[in-house]
Amino acid sequence: xxxxxxxxxxxxxxxxxxxxxxxxxxxxxxxxxxxxxxxxxxxxxxxxxxxxxxxxxxxxxxxxxxxxxxxxxxxxxxxxxxxxxxxxxxxxxxxxxxxxxxxxxxxxxxxxxxxxxxxxxxxxxxxxxxxxxxxxxxxxxxxxxxxxxxxxxxxxxxxxxxxxxxxxxxxxxxxxxxxxxxxxxxxxxxxxxxxxxxxxxxxxxxxxxxxxxxxxxxxxxxxxxxxxxxxxxxxxxxxxxxxxxxxxxxxxxxxxxxxxxxxxxxxxxxxxxxxxxxxxxxxxxxxxxxxxxxxxxxxxxxxxxxxxxxxxxxxxxxxxxxxxxxxxxxxxxxxxxxxxxxxxxxxxxxxxxxxxxxxxxxxxxxxxxxxxxxxxxxxxxxxxxxxxxxxxxxxxxxxxxxxxxxxxxxxxxxxxxxxxxxxxxxxxxxxxxxxxxxxxxxxxxxxxxxxxxxxxxxxxxxxxxxxxxxxxxxxxxxxxxxxxxxxxxxxxxxxxxxxxxxxxxx
Numbered sequence: 350x351x352x353x354x355x356x357x358x359x360x361x362x363x364x365x366x367x368x369x370x371x372x373x374x375x376x377x378x379x380x381x382x383x384x385x386x387x388x389x390x391x392x393x394x395x396x397x398x399x400x401x402x403x404x405x406x407x408x409x410x411x412x413x414x415x416x417x418x419x420x421x422x423x424x425x426x427x428x429x430x431x432x433x434x435x436x437x438x439x440x441x442x443x444x445x446x447x448x449x450x451x452x453x454x455x456x457x458x459x460x461x462x463x464x465x466x467x468x469x470x471x472x473x474x475x476x477x478x479x480x481x482x483x484x485x486x487x488x489x490x491x492x493x494x495x496x497x498x499x500x501x502x503x504x505x506x507x508x509x510x511x512x513x514x515x516x517x518x519x520x521x522x523x524x525x526x527x528x529x530x531x532x533x534x535x536x537x538x539x540x541x542x543x544x545x546x547x548x549x550x551x552x553x554x555x556x557x558x559x560x561x562x563x564x565x566x567x568x569x570x571x572x573x574x575x576x577x578x579x580x581x582x583x584x585x586x587x588x589x590x591x592x593x594x595x596x597x598x599x600x601x602x603x604x605x606x607x608x609x610x611x612x613x614x615x616x617x618x619x620x621x622x623x624x625x626x627x628x629x630x631x632x633x634x635x636x637x638x639x640x641x642x643x644x645x646x647x648x649x650x651x652x653x654x655x656x657x658x659x660x661x662x663x664x665x666x667x668x669x670x671x672x673x674x675x676x677x678x679x680x681x682x683x684x685x686x687x688x689x690x691x692x693x694x695x696x697x698x699x700x701x702x703x704x705x706x707x708x709x710x711x712x713x714x715x716x717x718x719x720x721x722x723x724x725x726x727x728x729x730x731x732x733x734x735x736x737x738x739x740x741x742x743x744x745x746x747x748x749x750x751x752x753x754x755x756x757x758x759x760x761x762x763x764x765x766x767x768x769x770x771x772x773x774x775x776x777x778x779x780x781x782x783x784x785x786x787x788x789x790x791x792x793x794x795x796x797x798x799x800x801x802x803x804x805x806x807x808x809x810x811x812x813x814x815x816x817x818x819x820x821x822x823x824x825x826x827x828x829x830x831x832x833x834x835x836x837x838x839x840x841x842x843x844x845x846x847x848x849x850x851x852x853x854x855x
Contacts, residue, residue, distance in 0.1 A: 428686055429615055429751050431776045432817035439771050440850040441586045447579045450520040452483035455556050456530065459489040461567045465506070465740040466764040468492060470841045471567030473587040476516060477580050478540070478570060481549045482562075485521040488512075489567065491737070499737045506737055508593045515591040519583055526561065535561040540570045543834035546577060573821065573840040581840070581847035588841065589771055589848075594741050597731060602745030605723050609746070612718075613692035617682070618750035620743075620765070621697040621710075622672040622757035628701055632660025633671035641702070669783025672757035675706050677789060679713030681780055682754070684800075684807035692716050694723075694750065696743035696761075698736070720746070753777045763842040769816060771844055777816035784810050820845060 457479045461468040472489050479486040488503050503509055513522045536559040541548060555562055564570075571584070593599065609616045628634070629649045634642040642662075649655055665671050673681065682691070693714050700707050711717055720742055721729065732738040740761065747753050747765045753776070755762030762779075769775040788806055791797045797806075821843045824833035840847075 429776070432774055432815055434774045435818055436851050437774070437818055437845070437849050438851075439585075439589075439848060441582045441590070441848055443579050443582060449518055450480045450483050450485075452556075453485055453521055454560065455482075455484045456487055456523075456526055456561045457482065457484040457564065458487045458526065458535070458561060459564045459567050460492070461489045462492045463568050464492075464760060465737040465744070466760040467568050468737070469588060469592055470760075470764060470839075471570070472592060473584050473841070474569070474571045475564065475567050476520065476587040476591070477584050478549055478564075480520050480583060481546060481580065482553050482556075484562070485523060487526055488522065488524050499735050501735050501737050504595065505735070506595060506598065506741060508595050508599075511593050512591045516587060519586070530561055533561060535559060535563045537563045537565060539565050542569045543572045543831070544570060545572050545575065546580065571840075572834065573837045574823070578847055581844070584840065585771065585844055585848035589768060594745070598738060598741045599745070601724065601728055601732075602742050604728075605720060605742065605746050606749045608723050609692065609694060609718065613716075615751045616692040616694055616718075617687070617752045617754055618694045618696055618747040619678065620747060620753070620755040620757075620759075620762050621675065621678065621695050621700065622755070622759055622762075623675060623700050623702075623706070624698040625701045627672060627757065627759070630655055631671055632657075632662055632665050634662040635666050635671065636674050636676070637702075666786055667783075669781070669786060671782065671786075673780060673782060673785070674709070675700070676709035677785070678754075678756055679710045680789065680792075681785060681807065683713050684804040685778065685811065686804070686808065687714070689714055690716060692718065694718050694720075694746055696747050748772075751776065755779065757782075763839050766816070767839070767842045767844055770818075771848060774816050774818055778811060779814045779816075781810050781814060818845060818849070819843070 457475065459472070459475045461471050461475075463471065468489075468491060475489060476486060488509060491499070491501060491503055491506070493500055509524070513524075516522060536555045538552070538555070540552070552562075571580075594602070625645070625648065628637075629645040629652070632645075632649065634645060637645075649660070650658055662671075682693075683689075691714055693716060695717055707717075720739075732742065744761065744765065747761075748768055753765055753769060755766070755777075758779070766777045766779070769777050785807070788797070788803060788810075792800075792803050797803045821840065822838035825836040828836055
């Protein structure tokens with residue numbers, strides 16, 4: 350039985366729809382349809398275009414609106430930004446108990462030994478020793494007989510007047526002994542290394558028989574720890590404030606920094622210790638030819654003041670006692686994450702093996718710069734044949750760099766690191782040479798098959814070796830007697846907490 354009611358209803362709906370479709374539309378209605386269709390097309394286009402931009406970001410897209418760009422910026426910050434200083438600042442002001450030295454009729458003469466930074470820290474120690482012994486300090490004589498054979502005087506390297514006036518509230522400093530004392534007998538002393546306050550108080554007995562004490566060596570004459578706060582701060586005032594380089598050195602040093610900034614904005618200062626004397630002294634011959642190894646052995650044998658002659662190069666390297674080779678430095682910096690375009694200022698003497706060995710580093714980072722390329726021959730003529738003055742230029746450029754990387758923990762590396770800590774814990778990446786040697790060997794042998802794994806291990810190994818605030822390290826466990834002082838971290842490598850304190854501290 351057919352439902353005629355339903356059939357009739359459906360027939361009426363179809364007829365109504367047909368009538369609506371066939372009805373002639375007004376021009377206004379047609380125009381509205383066209384406008385809506387056009388607007389819908391524009392919306393679809395913009396939506397799809399937005400998706401295209403998001404998949405392939407153009408350089409003009411802001412960091413805030415693009416997650417990928419923000420990620421790249423964060424990675425760049427990790428490479429260049431200094432670690433947090435946690436509110437710490439330099440603090441070298443004397444305490445209320447501090448008194449200046451008064452011994453104007455007692456004189457301390459000093460012969461500073463070693464290279465530039467060995468002399469700088471030694472002079473700072475002698476400032477403190479003269480204060481402890483209540484003496485007038487005569488401007489030190491610099492080392493002219495060491496390996497560097499540098500004839501520079503104190504005023505050639507340092508601003509002598511600034512040195513005297515900056516410390517005038519601490520002790521009296523004079524350029525020369527009074528003429529009436531030039532020929533009087535002097536007490537000649539080799540003060541004991543890493544000595545305490547009490548030791549120098551005992552040495553004051555020498556004033557009973559002498560008006561002049563001559564110090565034959567200045568390096569490492571004071572202990573790193575357990576000295577009065579005012580003595581430690583005096584050492585910092587001497588090194589970081591008073592021992593300013595001479596005006597010609599300061600002027601050219603700042604020019605070199607400016608020229609580097611104009612080239613790239615940011616740069617790494619690499620202290621590349623790969624000179625002939627360093628390799629001979631440490632006995633490190635990895636990667637060298639047999640002829641080169643023999644040349645270094647002969648040099649070590651013929652250098653009288655180097656006590657250790659027979660050195661096992663393999664043991665030295667495994668123990669982390671060798672400077673990184675130029676090739677190892679390249680692998681290391683690449684693993685940390687620096688791109689090949691990174692500008693690197695190389696602070697060093699003559700690289701053993703010359704351009705051939707340096708090319709091993711340049712294959713990773715071709716944008717290497719030396720002061721000889723930044724400065725003109727005329728600018729450098731003044732410092733030619735003066736190793737300490739040349740080293741002072743490297744010191745300034747290294748101190749002002751965005752990142753400082755030493756390939757070996759020598760005197761300059763320690764001095765620059767300490768100074769950068771003092772100035773606000775500027776980024777200093779100190780390679781873990783012992784750990785790196787193990788990774789280098791695993792990479793070479795194929796145990797580490799993926800470079801990404803190697804990079805991850807290197808980055809984790811150096812996560813806490815980038816100059817962040819920490820207290821000075823004490824002696825190595827199990828070592829007793831005087832030998833323990835040699836294993837301590839140098840005061841000048843990390844003057845915290847005596848010369849670096851919180852903003853709330855007095």
